[in-house]
Amino acid sequence: MKSFIEKCCDQCWHSPSTPCELFVACSVEGPLCHNDDKCKEKYKNLNEALRYVSTDIPVIFIGMGTCGLASGADKVKSAIEEELVNQNINALIVPTGCVGYCAREPIVDIKLPGEDRISYCEIQPKDVKDLIKTTIIDKKVYKKKLLGSYGETKDGIPNIDEIPFFKRQHKVVLKNCGVINPNSIDEYIAAGGFKALDKALRILTPEKVIEEIKASGLRGRGGGGFPTGIKWELAHKKKSDTKYIICNADEGDPGAFMDRSVLESDPYRLIEGMIIGAYAIGASYGYIYCRAEYPLAIERLEDAILKCREYGLLGKNILDSDFDFDLKIKKGAGAFVCGEETALIASIEGKRGMPRPRPPYPADSGLWGKPTVINNVETFANVPSVINMGSAWFASTGTKTSKGTKVFALSGKVVNSGLVEVPMGITLREVVFDIGGGIPDDKKFKAVQIGGPSGGCLPDSVLDTEVDYESLKEVGAMMGSGGFVVMDEDTCMVDVAKFFLTFIQNESCGKCVPCREGTKRMLEIIERIPVRYGSNGDKTEQLQRFKGIIHLQRLAKVIQDTSLCGLGQSAPNPVLSGLRYFRDEYEEHLFERKCGAKVCKEILTYEIDPDVCNGCGVCLRKCSAEAIIGEKKQPHQIIQVKCTKCGMCFESCRFDAIKVN
Amino acid sequence: MDGNIFQQYPKNDRSNLIAMLQDIQEVHGYLPEKEIRKVADHLGMSLSGVYGVATFYNQFRLTPLGKNIIRVCRGTACHVKNSANILMALENELGICAGQTTRDKLFTLETVACIGACSIAPVININDDYYGRVTVKEIPKILNKYKKQEQAVSAE
Numbered sequence: 001m002k003s004f005i006e007k008c009c010d011q012c013w014h015s016p017s018t019p020c021e022l023f024v025a026c027s028v029e030g031p032l033c034h035n036d037d038k039c040k041e042k043y044k045n046l047n048e049a050l051r052y053v054s055t056d057i058p059v060i061f062i063g064m065g066t067c068g069l070a071s072g073a074d075k076v077k078s079a080i081e082e083e084l085v086n087q088n089i090n091a092l093i094v095p096t097g098c099v100g101y102c103a104r105e106p107i108v109d110i111k112l113p114g115e116d117r118i119s120y121c122e123i124q125p126k127d128v129k130d131l132i133k134t135t136i137i138d139k140k141v142y143k144k145k146l147l148g149s150y151g152e153t154k155d156g157i158p159n160i161d162e163i164p165f166f167k168r169q170h171k172v173v174l175k176n177c178g179v180i181n182p183n184s185i186d187e188y189i190a191a192g193g194f195k196a197l198d199k200a201l202r203i204l205t206p207e208k209v210i211e212e213i214k215a216s217g218l219r220g221r222g223g224g225g226f227p228t229g230i231k232w233e234l235a236h237k238k239k240s241d242t243k244y245i246i247c248n249a250d251e252g253d254p255g256a257f258m259d260r261s262v263l264e265s266d267p268y269r270l271i272e273g274m275i276i277g278a279y280a281i282g283a284s285y286g287y288i289y290c291r292a293e294y295p296l297a298i299e300r301l302e303d304a305i306l307k308c309r310e311y312g313l314l315g316k317n318i319l320d321s322d323f324d325f326d327l328k329i330k331k332g333a334g335a336f337v338c339g340e341e342t343a344l345i346a347s348i349e350g351k352r353g354m355p356r357p358r359p360p361y362p363a364d365s366g367l368w369g370k371p372t373v374i375n376n377v378e379t380f381a382n383v384p385s386v387i388n389m390g391s392a393w394f395a396s397t398g399t400k401t402s403k404g405t406k407v408f409a410l411s412g413k414v415v416n417s418g419l420v421e422v423p424m425g426i427t428l429r430e431v432v433f434d435i436g437g438g439i440p441d442d443k444k445f446k447a448v449q450i451g452g453p454s455g456g457c458l459p460d461s462v463l464d465t466e467v468d469y470e471s472l473k474e475v476g477a478m479m480g481s482g483g484f485v486v487m488d489e490d491t492c493m494v495d496v497a498k499f500f501l502t503f504i505q506n507e508s509c510g511k512c513v514p515c516r517e518g519t520k521r522m523l524e525i526i527e528r529i530p531v532r533y534g535s536n537g538d539k540t541e542q543l544q545r546f547k548g549i550i551h552l553q554r555l556a557k558v559i560q561d562t563s564l565c566g567l568g569q570s571a572p573n574p575v576l577s578g579l580r581y582f583r584d585e586y587e588e589h590l591f592e593r594k595c596g597a598k599v600c601k602e603i604l605t606y607e608i609d610p611d612v613c614n615g616c617g618v619c620l621r622k623c624s625a626e627a628i629i630g631e632k633k634q635p636h637q638i639i640q641v642k643c644t645k646c647g648m649c650f651e652s653c654r655f656d657a658i659k660v661n
Numbered sequence: 662m663d664g665n666i667f668q669q670y671p672k673n674d675r676s677n678l679i680a681m682l683q684d685i686q687e688v689h690g691y692l693p694e695k696e697i698r699k700v701a702d703h704l705g706m707s708l709s710g711v712y713g714v715a716t717f718y719n720q721f722r723l724t725p726l727g728k729n730i731i732r733v734c735r736g737t738a739c740h741v742k743n744s745a746n747i748l749m750a751l752e753n754e755l756g757i758c759a760g761q762t763t764r765d766k767l768f769t770l771e772t773v774a775c776i777g778a779c780s781i782a783p784v785i786n787i788n789d790d791y792y793g794r795v796t797v798k799e800i801p802k803i804l805n806k807y808k809k810q811e812q813a814v815s816a817e
Contacts, residue, residue, distance in 0.1 A: 070778045070791035102780030255737030257777035292683065292720055293773065333679055333718035336774065350678035352717040411738035411779035418780050449737060485737045485779075499740050503774065509717075624753050646749055651797040 097265020
């Protein structure tokens with residue numbers, strides 16, 4: 001036997017056309033329908049092979065998610081293949097997804113027969129020779145790049161869960177990410193996959209599934225935080241000949257990448273969650289609406305769906321339960337607003353992705369006017385664990401109102417960027433400093449931006465806030481989809497507000513006036529702040545600017561209260577949280593014409609320090625405004641009237657001769 | 662190939678509009694007017710309806726592309742790590758603005774909201790290659806790689 005769909009002997013009969021309800025249970029505990037020691041042996045061996053428990057050759061796991069590939073994992077893979085041929089070693093190479101420690105990619109794990117699986121990080125092609133020699137030939141540990149081991153802590157090799165980055169994490173959704181091969185349905189089953197589906201179809205009624213989800217307190221992980229069980233119940237109670245279930249994988253938030261990682265590293269988990277959801281509400285068809293910008297995720301999902309059909313886990317009469325369900329991928333075409341459920345439905349119907357007023361909620365009347373449930377990737381990925389381990393187990397982690405864990409995409413000015421899954425109720429400080437390892441280059445922490453364009457920037461004073469839906473709202477951010485961008489003293493808050501407003505303004509669909517016009521005006525006001533008005537400047541401009549500032553807060557409130565959908569309602573958040581926590585920075589820009597972080601170029605002056613400049617001429621060549629003059633080997637100088645403040649000279653100077661004030 | 666796109670999708674089923682446009686863009690690199698007209702006929706929609714959808718989504722382009730597509734990530738994490746300067750450096754180096762194609766049709770410069778590789782910010786992506794932790798100083802070197810490739814091809 002090479003895979004579970006193969007029959008152990010003639011007595012086994014599962015196939016998509018003749019489904020057997022015991023297929024999943026049998027795969028792990030098999031065989032269940034007949035007693036045969038040979039078949040038992042076959043199943044046991046297959047499971048062990050798939051879990052790499054007993055291997056007779058070394059196994060090499062390489063993290064091949066987008067972050068791994070971007071760090072050069074494919075080059076490492078070819079280098080390893082080449083080295084294995086050169087050394088004449090027979091080993092198995094298994095591509096996995098992302099283990100979450102993106103900052104240390106490419107990550108390579110090596111498992112020798114009878115030994116623990118040991119993880120090595122930051123492996124470059126030039127390290128491969130040493131790595132293979134030390135680990136496989138000499139059977140030692142390659143100390144230089146050691147990360148941790150998947151076994152017990154011993155001989156100075158820490159267990160991987162004890163290193164600071166993983167220590168505070170609690171993995172539910174990301175359990176398999178980076179551990180199993182995302183292209184292999186058999187590995188997923190061997191790791192306990194589809195067990196929840198098996199339990200739901202064989203033992204639980206749809207009502208019971210919904211009850212479990214309700215009791216678990218699982219809330220929408222897309223950011224809204226609507227209780228998932230209640231949403232499912234609404235759709236379940238609605239009578240209709242067809243119902244739909246949709247997975248929102250249109251992760252448009254700049255600075256968030258957890259959905260991508262789940263799709264690339266554990267696609268079957270999402271599919272399992274969706275099938276359970278479909279069973280609970282009685283949906284016959286599902287869509288995964290995924291960003292076209294995630295080609296790898298789409299490829300793996302396509303593959304996963306085909307495999308599920310092959311195994312009879314999608315299609316007609318799934319596991320002989322009389323339940324039919326199939327799904328399809330719809331590629332999003334790059335519109336942030338399509339993350340809003342009604343806009344997403346419009347987009348699947350082939351229209352412009354514009355939201356419509358709710359009610360009726362999609363659970364009443366959604367896709368093609370039929371009851372539709374839409375959940376985020378992470379919400380669906382939580383479902384198998386809830387069904388498997390029970391609602392009480394799930395509800396035991398978290399705070400009073402928010403249960404379970406949350407995956408955050410930790411990025412920005414932080415040492416350990418990557419994906420972290422933490423129990424709700426952890427403080428922001430722990431995430432930034434304990435897991436994230438603080439700020440690189442000994443810079444000072446300034447803010448953390450949570451929840452993408454609809455979230456807010458939180459300063460040091462509120463870092464002891466516990467993470468849950470309500471407490472984040474109280475301090476002026478929101479859960480959002482889980483982007484977690486850390487900013488240090490070199491980040492200017494006015495610039496950040498400008499950045500988000502530019503994004504929102506570009507992505508506003510234009511259907512409702514408050515959002516279309518309001519964000520535009522708000523952006524104009526913010527853009528006028530870091531501008532230098534010379535003495536001969538336009539007086540009306542200056543007047544306009546102050547008028548704008550006076551009205552900024554009120555404008556923000558109006559946009560919040562009157563916009564049609566979540567995009568507009570939350571658009572002013574970055575500005576409001578900026579004014580709430582970083583008012584001094586805004587005032588510094590306004591009254592003193594200074595940008596402490598040296599970001600707002602318009603109000604900076606660039607000067608060349610004649611004592612340091614050796615006249616190499618690089619800046620002169622780089623300057624597109626021809627504002628730099630000077631003889632070769634003599635100190636140069638900048639003509640201030642010509643200078644466009646592009647900062648290219650500062651970037652290109654190798655001697656730090658350019659001073660910014 | 663081209664004819665296949667129209668055969669794949671049933672006539673008058675508007676829900677496939679976006680998928681069709683995506684397929685056409687896959688083949689041509691952009692959406693030629695002729696094809697948009699064909700799509701409108703095929704799906705029984707007005708031309709303005711198709712145009713409306715094509716201009717709503719960021720993915721669709723109505724002008725041809727250059728040979729190498731440079732995508733500069735402008736996500737939050739990249740922005741915090743100075744991707745604005747990277748973009749500016751590319752614009753200066755190529756002499757075009759974001760969204761344009763160089764006159765020799767060698768490069769198209771685009772910005773993307775977020776590539777999703779925030780952990781190695783700032784990121785640019787050229788065709789299918791990712792470049793992480795890019796600095797302004799590296800830009801000419803990266804571009805030269807592609808220019809050299811082009812020279813090698815034309816020399817043959």
